[in-house]
Amino acid sequence: MAKTAIALTVNGEAVEALVEPRTLLVHFLREQLNLTGTHIGCDTSHCGACTVDLDGRSVKSCTLFAIQAEGAEIRTIEGMAGADGTLHPLQEGFREMHGLQCGFCTPGMIMRAYRLLQENPRPTEDEIRTGMAGNLCRCTGYQNIVRAIQFAAAKIAGESLQEAAE
Amino acid sequence: MIPGPFAYHRPRSLAEAVALCAAHPDDGRPLAGGHSLVPMMKLRLAAPDHLIDLGAIAELKGVRREGAAWVIGATTTQAALIADPNLAQAIPILRETALQIADPQVRSCGTIGGNVANGDPGNDLPALMMCLDAVFRLAGANGTREVKAREFYQGAYVTALGPGELLTAITIPHPPAGHGYAYEKLKRKIGDYATAAAAVMLTLAGGRIATCAIGLTNVAPTPLLAVEAAAALIGQPPGDAAFAEAARRAEAITEPTPDGRGPADYRTRMAGVMVRRALARAAARASA
Numbered sequence: 001m002a003k004t005a006i007a008l009t010v011n012g013e014a015v016e017a018l019v020e021p022r023t024l025l026v027h028f029l030r031e032q033l034n035l036t037g038t039h040i041g042c043d044t045s046h047c048g049a050c051t052v053d054l055d056g057r058s059v060k061s062c063t064l065f066a067i068q069a070e071g072a073e074i075r076t077i078e079g080m081a082g083a084d085g086t087l088h089p090l091q092e093g094f095r096e097m098h099g100l101q102c103g104f105c106t107p108g109m110i111m112r113a114y115r116l117l118q119e120n121p122r123p124t125e126d127e128i129r130t131g132m133a134g135n136l137c138r139c140t141g142y143q144n145i146v147r148a149i150q151f152a153a154a155k156i157a158g159e160s161l162q163e164a165a166e
Numbered sequence: 167m168i169p170g171p172f173a174y175h176r177p178r179s180l181a182e183a184v185a186l187c188a189a190h191p192d193d194g195r196p197l198a199g200g201h202s203l204v205p206m207m208k209l210r211l212a213a214p215d216h217l218i219d220l221g222a223i224a225e226l227k228g229v230r231r232e233g234a235a236w237v238i239g240a241t242t243t244q245a246a247l248i249a250d251p252n253l254a255q256a257i258p259i260l261r262e263t264a265l266q267i268a269d270p271q272v273r274s275c276g277t278i279g280g281n282v283a284n285g286d287p288g289n290d291l292p293a294l295m296m297c298l299d300a301v302f303r304l305a306g307a308n309g310t311r312e313v314k315a316r317e318f319y320q321g322a323y324v325t326a327l328g329p330g331e332l333l334t335a336i337t338i339p340h341p342p343a344g345h346g347y348a349y350e351k352l353k354r355k356i357g358d359y360a361t362a363a364a365a366v367m368l369t370l371a372g373g374r375i376a377t378c379a380i381g382l383t384n385v386a387p388t389p390l391l392a393v394e395a396a397a398a399l400i401g402q403p404p405g406d407a408a409f410a411e412a413a414r415r416a417e418a419i420t421e422p423t424p425d426g427r428g429p430a431d432y433r434t435r436m437a438g439v440m441v442r443r444a445l446a447r448a449a450a451r452a453s454a
Contacts, residue, residue, distance in 0.1 A: 004174065021174035021217065024208075043167050044205055045272060046357055057245065057274040063204045064275070067174050068219060112271065133356040134269025 006070045010035070011079030019066045025059075026050045028066035029076060037077035037107045041136070048135030051108035052076050058115040060134070077107035080114070089155040090114060090148070099148030101139035109135050113149045122153055169207035176219045180305065183220055184332060188307035190216040191329035197221070198241050198280035201272050202289075226279070226334060229253055236338045240279025245270070247278060256340060259347035259367065263294050266351045266363075282315070283333040285323040285388075288359030292319060293381030293389035294349065297365040300338045306331035319388035342377075345369050346452025348444040351383070352436050354427065360384040361427040364416070364440035366448040368399070373454055375399045380412070380444075385420040385437045392416040395441065404449035412445060413438035 003018040010033060017032055029035045029052070038061060041049030045063040052061045053075040080088040090110045093099060100106045109132070116123060116131040123131060128146050137145060177183040187196060194216035197203060206212035220226055226241040229250050236256065238247070244264045247253060254261045267273055267281070267290050281291040282302065295302075295315035302313050306328055313326045320326065327333065341347075351363035363383035369376045378399045380392040395415035402408040422433035 020171070022169045022171055022207075024168070027168075043208070045201060048269070048271060051271055058271045059275055060271045063201055065174070065200075065204070068200075068221060070176075116270075131270060134271040 004067055006067055008069050008071060009073045011075055017066075021065060021067050023066045024062055025052070025064040025066045025069055026061035028069075029061060029074075035076050035078050038111075039104055039107055041104065041108070046136065047105070047108075048112060049105050049108040051111045051135065053111055053115055056115075056118075058112050058134075075111070075114070077110055080110060088114075089152040090117075092155065093148035093151035094145075097144050097147040097151050099140065099145045100137075105135060105137045105139075109137065109145060113152065117149070117153055117156065122157065123149070125150070167208035169204070170210060170213040172207075172214055172217045174217050174219065176222050178222055180223055180225050180332075180334060183218060183223060184305050184307065186216070186218045187332055188330040190214075190218070194218055194330075196332055199243065199272075199276040200280075201268070201276045202280060202284050202286060220332075231340075232337070234340050236340060238278055238336045238338065240283070240333050240335055241277045242279070244268075244273035244276045244278065244281070248273065257298070257338060259294065259298075259349055259365065260338075262347070263290050263349040263351075263365065266290060266349065266353075268357050272357070278336060279333050282318075282336065283325065283327060285319060285321075285325040287322050287387055287389065288384045289389075290349070290351065290360065290363060290383055293363065293383040293391075294365045295336065295338075295381075296389055296391045297367055297379045297381035298338050298341070299379070300336050302326075302333050303335040303337065304328075304331050305334045310334075312337075316391055322387040341367060342369055344453030346448035346450070348447035348451070350440040350444040350447070352440060359427070362420075362422070362433050362436035362440050364437065364444040366441070366444040368445070368448050368452060370404070370449065370452045370454050374401055374403050375408070375449070380416060380441060382416060382420065382437055382441075385422040385433055387421070390419055392419060392441070394419070399445070404445070409442045409445045413441045416441045 007016045029038050039049040041047035045060045050061040055072050195214040197219045226239045228239045247264045281289045300315040318326045346368050349365045352361040360383045365381040368378040378396040380396045382390040395412040417434050417438040420434045420437050422430045424430045
């Protein structure tokens with residue numbers, strides 16, 4: 001099958017590539033761009049491990065074709081830390097609050113939480129649980145994931161870490 | 167899981183999309199949000215040779231008022247429906263129902279048109295469209311036509327859409343002021359289809375039910391309009407006795423298949439429970 005040229009922006013960098021129309025976005029990111037932080041979990045759009053940010057919305061990259069992302073701006077977990085390695089407040093939150101055990105779901109969790117906090121900078125616990133409903137974790141029981149997102153929301157708002165940890 | 171190969175088309179106008187669909191009535195599929203079609207393609211249960219992506223067609227997106235009706239473009243996402251403040255005020259049951267579809271990521275892609283046109287009995291919006299007496303606008307090589315939601319569904323994945331025909335917009339009559347509404351959905355987990363669900367729209371006058379429509383999700387090969395159940399309520403004061411009779415009549419028209427959500431008789435009884443709960447909540451929300 002003939003390949004088609006696509007141009008898009010990934011983590012702030014312009015990308016041009018040739019893709020087969022049937023190439024899924026998650027395979028394009030992982031195998032052509034070597035951005036393996038985005039994980040394939042269920043491969044059926046349930047688990048959210050493959051969540052990335054695309055033109056200001058959270059999407060499951062296992063259920064979109066790369067060719068649909070023509071012209072799009074995509075952010076993946078590799079685009080979250082600063083150029084100097086400074087962790088994003090969400091990454092810091094997941095570390096400080098033990099928001100992961102095996103870590104497989106974490107990139108999808110962080111990318112979904114990133115968009116959630118863009119839409120609602122100070123979500124209640126209930127709003128976090130509802131907003132994260134498309135991401136499954138088999139280790140933590142979610143308690144510390146909620147706390148990690150609360151930590152990040154507080155940090156972004158400039159509040160002290162102690163308040164967030166309570 | 168990787169889909170079979172296909173040629174990808176990204177038309178910029180509805181006319182172009184209609185021409186492409188008409189040129190590929192059997193070997194082409196339109197792509198909207200893709201959250202039903204792409205999983206089917208990954209499982210190779212669907213293998214179109216031509217995929218016609220509707221995502222770049224501006225005229226298929228958005229919500230507008232046309233006289234006494236609301237017109238919603240087919241590729242308006244469920245997230246956009248939820249976020250529209252005018253729609254949330256005018257037809258709040260649409261927001262309440264859309265929030266119970268799948269999860270935030272799926273709703274950011276999934277469209278109202280895909281949800282109603284696919285003919286999947288598990289989808290939540292078809293029964294609601296029947297309850298709201300919505301009209302679907304279809305476009306094909308021979309022009310456009312309108313089909314009522316109540317006449318659209320013929321069987322599981324079988325609808326009034328002809329080969330190569332596209333659903334372009336959904337028209338919903340503006341519901342009366344003071345109406346009561348509720349969508350009650352029983353599901354095992356977030357992202358699951360309904361074990362059973364019920365949509366209710368009603369109005370009260372003088373303390374009695376003046377108008378009522380009831381739709382049922384995922385308890386038959388098609389969504390159902392529970393006509394006899396709604397008719398039993400007209401002129402009755404809202405209350406347990408009237409709701410129980412309506413639920414009994416709603417249960418009588420279900421034909422669920424047993425699956426992981428439970429045996430058929432359980433799903434039938436749950437349809438009745440959803441009807442009772444939706445009626446009670448709708449009546450409490452309606453202005454007397």
